[in-house]
Amino acid sequence: MTTNEGLGTPGPVLTVSRSDVHRFGKRNQDDIELIAGLGVDGDAHAGATVQHRSRVAVDPSQPNLRQLHLIHAELYDELNGRGFGIAPGQLGENVTTRGVDLLGLPRGTHLHLGRNAVIEVTGRRNPCRQLDDFRPGLMQAVLDRDEKGHLVRRAGVMGVVVADGSVRPADGVRVELPGLPHVALAPV
Numbered sequence: 238m239t240t241n242e243g244l245g246t247p248g249p250v251l252t253v254s255r256s257d258v259h260r261f262g263k264r265n266q267d268d269i270e271l272i273a274g275l276g277v278d279g280d281a282h283a284g285a286t287v288q289h290r291s292r293v294a295v296d297p298s299q300p301n302l303r304q305l306h307l308i309h310a311e312l313y314d315e316l317n318g319r320g321f322g323i324a325p326g327q328l329g330e331n332v333t334t335r336g337v338d339l340l341g342l343p344r345g346t347h348l349h350l351g352r353n354a355v356i357e358v359t360g361r362r363n364p365c366r367q368l369d370d371f372r373p374g375l376m377q378a379v380l381d382r383d384e385k386g387h388l389v390r391r392a393g394v395m396g397v398v399v400a401d402g403s404v405r406p407a408d409g410v411r412v413e414l415p416g417l418p419h420v421a422l423a424p425v
Contacts, residue, residue, distance in 0.1 A: 248336020
């Protein structure tokens with residue numbers, strides 16, 4: 238089922254970023270190439286198995302459910318309104334979008350980026366202490382509590398690449414929801 242209903246107006250890709258080495262932030266690019274089953278070509282986190290150093294230390298054979306990181310620009314708007322002074326790419330995401338409620342998507346949602354690329358959303362980013370190393374207080378700023386007191390992680394979503402394609406700023410984003418029942422995103 239393809240829809241954007243209830244998920245915000247589909248917005249554009251604002252920035253695309255990558256880093257060929259493990260570091261907190263990623264540099265903005267004119268475009269990035271997504272490779273099915275691997276992630277962003279030339280990015281340190283690309284691979285069929287986990288690439289995040291903490292996860293490699295636990296079990297390097299785990300599937301990589303974090304091939305691509307997306308953040309909604311509205312989070313940057315909020316954080317900058319609180320004085321954090323952060324630009325897209327600085328939180329380590331590969332794609333910054335506007336107008337798509339990334340955090341409201343169910344697991345398994347397909348995001349069609351540009352002409353051909355497709356990402357399957359696997360879960361929410363689990364924020365770590367590196368956020369506070371970058372800007373003191375940032376980790377707490379991207380955490381919240383829902384009405385039942387459960388922790389809500391707001392630092393973007395993670396996904397895997399299911400169809401190759403180039404992605405560049407101003408590309409469209411189309412949301413394709415999975416079949417029912419929908420499963421809420423958990424940290425990955």
